[in-house]
Amino acid sequence: MQDIIDTPVNRRGLLGAGIFGGLALAAGGTSVAAPLIPAPRLRPEVRQRALAAMSRHIGRIKHRDLIGICDFDDPSATPRFHLLDVASGKVDSLLVAHGRGSDPAHTGWLKRFSNEVGSAASSSGAFVTAEEYYGNHGRSRRIDGLDPTNSNARSRAVVIHGAWYAERQMIAQHGKLGRSEGCFAFGSSDLAQVMARLGPGRLIYADKVDRA
Numbered sequence: 715m716q717d718i719i720d721t722p723v724n725r726r727g728l729l730g731a732g733i734f735g736g737l738a739l740a741a742g743g744t745s746v747a748a749p750l751i752p753a754p755r756l757r758p759e760v761r762q763r764a765l766a767a768m769s770r771h772i773g774r775i776k777h778r779d780l781i782g783i784c785d786f787d788d789p790s791a792t793p794r795f796h797l798l799d800v801a802s803g804k805v806d807s808l809l810v811a812h813g814r815g816s817d818p819a820h821t822g823w824l825k826r827f828s829n830e831v832g833s834a835a836s837s838s839g840a841f842v843t844a845e846e847y848y849g850n851h852g853r854s855r856r857i858d859g860l861d862p863t864n865s866n867a868r869s870r871a872v873v874i875h876g877a878w879y880a881e882r883q884m885i886a887q888h889g890k891l892g893r894s895e896g897c898f899a900f901g902s903s904d905l906a907q908v909m910a911r912l913g914p915g916r917l918i919y920a921d922k923v924d925r926a
Contacts, residue, residue: 751885754793754807757923760785761798764919767840768800771860774842776915782843782908784810784898784920786824786836790891795898797911808904811880812836813896822890824922829859829866834895837864837872841918844868846909851875851899855909857918864920874898874912876905 764783768775781798788794793807815835816824828835839861846855854875859867866872877899879892891899898918900908912918 751809751882752792754796754805755788756783756796756798756805756807757785757787759923760787760921763921763923764798764917765800767860767919768917771840771842771917774860775917777913778917780911780916782912782916782918784918786812786816786827786838786920786922787924789822790824791822791885791889795900795908797907806907808908809880809882809885809891809901810904811877811891811894811897811899814893815896817893820890820893827863827922828896829863829870831866831870833870836894836896836920837867838920838922839863841867841920843874843912843914843916843918845914849873849875851877853905853909855912855914857898870896872896872898874900874905874908876900876902880904 760783764781768778768781779800781800783796783798785794790811793809795808795810797806812824813834813836815828815833816826824836826835827838829837837859839859841857841859841864844856844858854873856873857867859865875897880899881901884891
């Protein structure tokens with residue numbers, strides 16, 4: 715983990731202030747022990763893009779009951795990985811880390827995507843979940859990229875895995891999660907849910923609608 719780096723005051727900065735500005739209480743300016751994790755939100759435009767990706771790659775998606783949707787417009791302190799039950803519309807949202815190559819200054823915000831080998835960045839687009847294995851991070855799942863923007867996912871070893879830097883307490887200590895090498899990294903308790911519900915043959919869709 716790098717040290718926390720202040721970001722310029724802009725639309726995102728103001729949102730960040732809204733997320734973490736509750737640290738000081740009005741009465742005496744007393745600091746609370748930990749910031750509240752912001753309420754999750756699955757935006758309609760991201761949901762629509764994920765469903766469109768399902769239709770576009772339907773021949774590669776064996777199981778279509780559940781979709782994993784990662785909205786990288788939100789910072790790493792926000793539950794931005796959404797498990798969408800397609801039939802009911804029910805959503806469960808989890809914390810997930812992004813790649814260090816996507817956020818070189820470690821601001822907590824994803825700045826860019828990359829599909830390049832060695833970039834250590836997150837990639838955008840549709841992925842299909844594949845086999846489970848045990849590796850350097852313990853229980854993990856391989857994923858395959860289905861779009862030109864993430865076609866190197868397997869060769870880059872972009873996978874689903876657990877990581878200490880993706881635990882909730884990182885937000886209390888640093889105001890953000892740590893960064894992966896481009897993988898979808900989860901805290902241990904959330905990883906169990908992702909592994910159980912996103913078995914082989916399901917869609918993961920990652921996007922950033924606001925590219926500014």
